[in-house]
Amino acid sequence: MENYISDRLKNVPKSFIREILKVAADEKIISFAGGLPNPKFFPVKEIQNACNKVLEEDGANALQYSTTEGYLPLREYIARRYKEKEGIDVSPEEIIITSGSQQGLDLIGKTFINDGENVLMEKPGYLGAIQAFSVYGPNFCDVTLEDDGVAIEELEEVMKNNKIKLFYTVPNFQNPSGITYSSEKREATAAAIKKQDILMVEDNPYGDLRFIGETVPSMKKYYDNTIILGSFSKIIAPSFRLGWIYAKKELIDKLVVAKQASDLHTNYFSQRIIYQYLLDNDMDKHIEKIIKAYGHQREAMIGSIEKYFPEEVKFTRPEGGMFLWVTLPENIKALDLFYKAIEENVAFVPGFPFYAKEKIENTFRLNYSNVDAQTIDIGIKRLADTIKKMM
Known part of the structure; x- marks a missing residue:
């Protein structure tokens, strides 16, 4: 079947994150892998009302x-x-x-x-x-x-x-x-x-x-x-x-x-x-709720990293958004850490797919937007224990 595939697609990498999310789908796993917004803040009722109004007032045109x-x-x-x-x-x-x-x-x-x-x-x-x-x-x-x-x-x-x-x-x-x-x-x-x-x-x-x-x-x-x-x-x-x-x-x-x-x-x-x-609806008020929650979760993750991670491990301190970036000692590969962390029921995204040219192997991404503070603490401690064992 390979003969049918265009040359342009043969050189395109799979989404490594999508592949990891399959592994992290197990409910036992604490996942810091996805770039997922927190579903607690999806305006479900307001969207339902908007949907009903569009269909009732201009349904034929909207379809x-x-x-x-x-x-x-x-x-x-x-x-x-x-x-x-x-x-x-x-x-x-x-x-x-x-x-x-x-x-x-x-x-x-x-x-x-x-x-x-x-x-x-x-x-x-x-x-x-x-x-x-x-x-x-x-x-x-x-x-x-x-x-x-x-x-x-x-x-x-x-x-x-x-x-x-x-x-x-x-x-x-x-x-x-x-x-x-x-x-x-x-x-x-x-x-x-x-x-x-x-x-x-x-x-x-x-x-x-x-x-x-x-x-x-x-x-x-x-x-x-x-x-x-x-x-x-x-x-x-x-x-x-x-x-x-x-x-x-x-x-x-x-x-x-x-x-x-x-x-x-x-x-x-x-x-x-x-x-x-x-x-x-007032979207800015809606965004304020998200900012408050994500800010709290960001503080929780940084606090847990400071408490549990070895001092040789470096990390960024974002002013917003959904991610922070971790750099391990050079002798530790993030992909090796990933497989060991999965055994401890915690997941993240190794950093090498984020490099367009040289693949740096001792970095990884953590997402804090879709995990509550208590779960963050448990997951970061598991991850820290795994890093210490590898060191």
């Missing part, structure tokens, strides 16, 4: 085909929110609704990446972007993430030696590391990539989930040639698979063509339900 760009009132809402929250003037014509941020990544790859072109990734970088872009045959370059953003001297060295087409970044509470770019590092990054007029892709699914520190402006404020990805998955519900791309109109026009070739349009009924929910 019909729609435009590729997406439901105009929803795009207008997103545009207004950019103005209110980011101070960025956005036209609804500069927004296309996608089937989650992941489709946004695929459309960007399809529209802008040619086989063999250089795509710059953070090190570590988001696994879903590595997978989505791999379909289009790029040559990946990478640049190390420091505590406040990419290493600027290294970035300039990479650009000196390579003509970069596109730079993909998650500057707010990055997946997998949890780090956030400082305003100084954003400005320096923008100044560096301007030299080659690189297309920047700012993926921002976690931006609303800040529970420590001050909000930092979007990369768009520092570099105009920036595409932004957004999502309702982390702040309302992931199953709707609703996200968006914000870009200059001439780029949106090309992305529309790519989307028409993929699925004609994103689930229109879901768009109508989400918009009705947004009309009838």
